[in-house]
Amino acid sequence: MYHTCYLHEKVILVNVMYAIMAESLAKMYRGGVWGIRNVSFNAKTGSITVLLGPNGAGKTTTVSILSTLLKPTKGRASVLGYDIVRDTWKVRERIALCSQDIADDVNWSPLEAVKGYLIARGWSIRDATREARRWLEELELWDIRNRPVARLSGGQRKRVAVAMVLASNADVIFLDEPTSGLDVEGKYRVWKALRAVIKDGATILLTTHDMKVAEIALLTGCRAVDAYYIATTKARQRRPHAVRLRREHTTEDS
Numbered sequence: 602m603y604h605t606c607y608l609h610e611k612v613i614l615v616n617v618m619y620a621i622m623a624e625s626l627a628k629m630y631r632g633g634v635w636g637i638r639n640v641s642f643n644a645k646t647g648s649i650t651v652l653l654g655p656n657g658a659g660k661t662t663t664v665s666i667l668s669t670l671l672k673p674t675k676g677r678a679s680v681l682g683y684d685i686v687r688d689t690w691k692v693r694e695r696i697a698l699c700s701q702d703i704a705d706d707v708n709w710s711p712l713e714a715v716k717g718y719l720i721a722r723g724w725s726i727r728d729a730t731r732e733a734r735r736w737l738e739e740l741e742l743w744d745i746r747n748r749p750v751a752r753l754s755g756g757q758r759k760r761v762a763v764a765m766v767l768a769s770n771a772d773v774i775f776l777d778e779p780t781s782g783l784d785v786e787g788k789y790r791v792w793k794a795l796r797a798v799i800k801d802g803a804t805i806l807l808t809t810h811d812m813k814v815a816e817i818a819l820l821t822g823c824r825a826v827d828a829y830y831i832a833t834t835k836a837r838q839r840r841p842h843a844v845r846l847r848r849e850h851t852t853e854d855s
């Protein structure tokens with residue numbers, strides 16, 4: 602499934618079935634350490650794709666490359682048809698990223714954090730206030746919306762960071778370990794919110810080192826989930842880096 606798109610006065614064909622396409626991505630860090638080698642996968646538009654792998658497997662490296670924070674050493678990738686290296690700014694206009702490490706020294710409240718993030722992305726105060734309320738409620742943070750983030754628990758802070766990007770209405774949302782440090786209830790909340798986001802038409806790529814989280818993703822309610830396993834660089838030098846685990850029905854199929 603393709604549609605035409607204009608870029609630099611050239612007509613390009615955009616694959617609308619896959620919002621993210623990664624082909625043989627590799628990254629060598631300074632000092633000769635391979636962060637990833639040969640990562641290939643496609644993320645379906647309007648669905649959730651999980652990158653699962655142990656610590657050091659290269660999940661953060663992969664997400665950093667796809668969200669244009671790092672340049673790949675080899676391989677290529679596109680987000681919504683835009684090449685991540687050539688069309689960096691086009692990609693940046695369409696994505697939101699929730700990093701693995703979140704700031705904990707801020708004096709903002711959850712409400713100010715989400716609202717401020719949306720206003721910085723160009724939203725009106727009215728729209729930002731409305732959407733901030735929706736996502737703070739969704740992630741069970743509304744009751745503590747005015748408490749300084751520095752006085753929240755690690756799990757609450759993580760949910761504030763997740764609420765910010767889910768509220769963004771970005772077409773493609775990257776979440777690096779959004780459920781780490783959360784209790785079961787918190788994990789469930791996040792998954793419920795993710796399902797609401799893809800119902801709105803967004804595409805989500807998230808990472809986790811926790812097999813149980815991937816299982817929740819694959820086995821509970823959400824039908825639009827794909828999962829890929831990333832092995833560590835040493836273990837999989839001769840194998841493809843990202844291995845598809847299991848494919849549920851996708852939104853296109855259902």
Ligand SMILES: Nc1ncnc2c1ncn2[C@@H]1O[C@H](COP(=O)(O)OP(=O)(O)O)[C@@H](O)[C@H]1O
Pocket residue numbers: 630631632634635636637654655656657658659660661662663
């Ligand atoms: N800035 C860096 N410099 C050198 N090596 C790095 C850097 N960042 C990550 N690495 C290495 O790259 C590999 C993948 O790391 P990372 O992408 O953070 O894995 P994950 O997110 O799956 O835990 C690891 O071996 C890690 O030590």
Ligand SMILES: [Mg+2]
Pocket residue numbers: 660661662701777778
């Ligand atoms: Mg990581």
